[in-house]
Amino acid sequence: MDSASIQFVLFGLxxxxxxxxxRSAAWRSAVLMLASLTFLGLVAVHPITLLPLAGxxxxxxxxxxxxxxxxxxxxxxxxxxxxLIYIWLKRYTFLPENIFLRFPYLTLGLSYIFFxxxxxxxDSGSESQKPRISLFNYLLYTINFTTIVSGPIQRxxxxxxxxxAEEPPPLHPGIVGLQFERIIRGLFKVNVLGMLLQNMxxxxxxxxTQPMPESVKLIAAFRLILIYPFFLYCxxxxxxxxxxxxxxxxxxxxxxxxxxxxxxxxxxxxxNRWHITLSTWLKTYVYNPSLLTLMRRITLRAxxxxxxxxxxxVTFFLVGIWHGRTSEFAIFGILNGGGVAGxxxxxxxxxxxxxxxxxxxLAANAVYIAFGRGLTFxxxxxxxxxxxxxxxxxxxxxxxxxVIAWLTVWLAVWLTATAILAVWEWLxxxxxxxxxxxxxxxxxxxxRVIYATVMGFTFLIVNLLLNQPAPGxxxxxx
Amino acid sequence: MWSRTLIxxxxxxxxxxxxxxxxxxxxxxxxxxxAGDDANSYLAADLDPQWQNRLHYFEQEFASIAAxxxxxxxxxxxxxxxxxxxxxxxxxxxxxPQFDPYKLDNDMRQxxxxxxxxxxxxxxxxxxxxxxxxxxxxxxxxxxxxxxxxIAKLLVQQLTGGAIPALNAEKTTMDKxx
Numbered sequence: 001m002d003s004a005s006i007q008f009v010l011f012g013l014x015x016x017x018x019x020x021x022x023r024s025a026a027w028r029s030a031v032l033m034l035a036s037l038t039f040l041g042l043v044a045v046h047p048i049t050l051l052p053l054a055g056x057x058x059x060x061x062x063x064x065x066x067x068x069x070x071x072x073x074x075x076x077x078x079x080x081x082x083x084l085i086y087i088w089l090k091r092y093t094f095l096p097e098n099i100f101l102r103f104p105y106l107t108l109g110l111s112y113i114f115f116x117x118x119x120x121x122x123d124s125g126s127e128s129q130k131p132r133i134s135l136f137n138y139l140l141y142t143i144n145f146t147t148i149v150s151g152p153i154q155r156x157x158x159x160x161x162x163x164x165a166e167e168p169p170p171l172h173p174g175i176v177g178l179q180f181e182r183i184i185r186g187l188f189k190v191n192v193l194g195m196l197l198q199n200m201x202x203x204x205x206x207x208x209t210q211p212m213p214e215s216v217k218l219i220a221a222f223r224l225i226l227i228y229p230f231f232l233y234c235x236x237x238x239x240x241x242x243x244x245x246x247x248x249x250x251x252x253x254x255x256x257x258x259x260x261x262x263x264x265x266x267x268x269x270x271x272n273r274w275h276i277t278l279s280t281w282l283k284t285y286v287y288n289p290s291l292l293t294l295m296r297r298i299t300l301r302a303x304x305x306x307x308x309x310x311x312x313x314v315t316f317f318l319v320g321i322w323h324g325r326t327s328e329f330a331i332f333g334i335l336n337g338g339g340v341a342g343x344x345x346x347x348x349x350x351x352x353x354x355x356x357x358x359x360x361x362l363a364a365n366a367v368y369i370a371f372g373r374g375l376t377f378x379x380x381x382x383x384x385x386x387x388x389x390x391x392x393x394x395x396x397x398x399x400x401x402x403v404i405a406w407l408t409v410w411l412a413v414w415l416t417a418t419a420i421l422a423v424w425e426w427l428x429x430x431x432x433x434x435x436x437x438x439x440x441x442x443x444x445x446x447x448r449v450i451y452a453t454v455m456g457f458t459f460l461i462v463n464l465l466l467n468q469p470a471p472g473x474x475x476x477x478x
Numbered sequence: 479m480w481s482r483t484l485i486x487x488x489x490x491x492x493x494x495x496x497x498x499x500x501x502x503x504x505x506x507x508x509x510x511x512x513a514g515d516d517a518n519s520y521l522a523a524d525l526d527p528q529w530q531n532r533l534h535y536f537e538q539e540f541a542s543i544a545a546x547x548x549x550x551x552x553x554x555x556x557x558x559x560x561x562x563x564x565x566x567x568x569x570x571x572x573x574x575p576q577f578d579p580y581k582l583d584n585d586m587r588q589x590x591x592x593x594x595x596x597x598x599x600x601x602x603x604x605x606x607x608x609x610x611x612x613x614x615x616x617x618x619x620x621x622x623x624x625x626x627x628x629i630a631k632l633l634v635q636q637l638t639g640g641a642i643p644a645l646n647a648e649k650t651t652m653d654k655x656x
Contacts, residue, residue: 468513
């Protein structure tokens with residue numbers, strides 16, 4: 001149920017039908033609550049495994065109430081307490097083993113609940129925004145089954161705007177058709193493309209760590225680097241496609257989480273397009289406040305530009321360590337933070353060197369953009385090694401070929417990614433420029449029906465042939 | 479009706495072709511095998527009652543044949559040629575604890591040895607053969623020409639490696655001759 005499976009989609013569709021029996025907020029909320037509780041009941045092996053999650057939700061609700069009543073006075077304490085309990089429940093490996101709970105319990109969705117709870121606590125305590133939230137609405141928002149597993153991280157006011165509206169977002173046949181197409185696309189991405197790419201990645205990893213000729217290993221290393229980002233994209237964005245479409249059928253508009261991330265021409269731009277709701281959350285609650293605080297305290301003009309670089313590093317380092325509780329994710333954080341901070345420094349130094357106008361002209365240059373895109377992809381691919389591999393695997397991977405060979409492979413990856421992504425962008429622009437009166441032909445109704453049918457049939461055939469459970473969603477474990 | 483449609487589709491050339499393509503990935507093949515019926519039978523760490531019955535029946539039959547052979551002073555030699563799934567798992571070298579590709583092999587060896595037969599254990603040798611499953615047809619599962627060649631070599635190793643003392647002596651003579 002907690003994956004991009006047919007069962008999950010059928011469950012979501014059944015709930016969407018039930019939800020549309022009435023447009024009243026009370027009915028839709030009751031259905032959503034029932035569905036979310038049922039979903040949790042289905043994924044929990046025993047009711048007792050839900051207790052820590054329930055405790056965390058209760059703590060969050062108390063925190064929200066305290067913030068609403070006392071403003072910012074207790075906010076730092078409340079936020080710290082929630083953060084510590086979260087780290088404890090997630091069993092971060094830097095904590096001593098003996099302080100953890102001894103029984104197995106459900107942590108599914110804990111990270112996403114954590115973001116929602118913190119957002120509510122912080123906003124409830126601020127002067128300008130004080131959403132009054134009942135316990136029912138709080139639970140409805142935090143355990144919403146469409147967003148609990150892997151997001152997207154929706155803001156409460158946006159959730160409330162649709163969920164409690166007297167006139168919820170419209171749902172006509174055109175919209176329903178688009179959502180079905182999106183569900184099929186999501187199923188195809190996760191269960192066909194993602195599954196194939198995951199198999200390729202696992203096969204390649206085995207090939208790299210077995211006694212094989214150097215030439216075979218070089219190609220394996222090259223493939224290993226290229227495959228994982230595409231797999232992760234298919235796996236995560238496919239699941240997000242499904243939940244956004246299911247939620248829309250329930251008259252909720254979830255925020256988008258991806259915007260063609262591999263088209264990004266810089267690492268800064270990449271994080272505006274990949275897991276958008278996470279990076280937006282961190283920019284709102286970490287980057288902006290920390291930059292403001294530093295700028296108030298450090299007034300030295302020469303240092304000022306570097307404060308942003310520092311805050312970028314901290315923010316995207318946190319993105320990394322949020323993903324997991326082991327030291328590998330700390331490196332993933334450093335590589336992400338380093339990538340973003342390095343990118344900002346590069347922009348600053350080029351602006352100093354070329355002047356604002358000169359830099360603008362360079363940044364608009366097609367060749368510069370293409371190489372930037374290739375480098376962004378390569379850096380992300382490099383960083384993700386610490387995302388998917390353990391230290392043991394990393395040791396085996398990086399010792400499988402020599403240093404010079406690895407450098408050659410990375411250079412080849414950069415150049416190949418530059419070429420492939422440039423060709424893809426060119427092709428996409430050409431295809432999109434072919435327009436009818438309704439817009440681009442390839443986004444038209446008939447084109448969508450054709451490729452949704454092809455993707456749907458392919459998904460069904462592969463599913464029938466392999467007869468295996470749907471692949472797990474990588475972001476589910478975070 | 480659904481399962482009938484599925485079975486019909488499964489037999490089509492297109493389905494076989496697609497399965498063949500999908501099973502060229504070792505990890506996909508292993509996932510499919512372990513998600514299928516085989517996982518709950520002879521690849522499981524604990525054999526299910528049906529397979530236990532089969533082994534029980536095998537022991538009864540083998541004991542009877544072995545007794546008659548012994549009267550004629552004949553020793554029976556038994557070898558279990560692995561399935562593609564067993565070969566893939568053993569060659570890869572790791573699997574989840576609920577599975578054990580050696581389980582059936584071990585149980586068969588015990589039965590054969592207990593009843594006075596000679597068991598040629600070729601399965602462990604697949605560990606040292608990279609991508610051993612490539613010696614089997616991906617969908618059909620039977621050994622292909624390369625797979626038969628591997629099996630023959632492993633049999634020669636076992637037969638001349640001490641399982642049959644007379645053949646071992648023959649090998650020593652041959653070695654000396656060389």
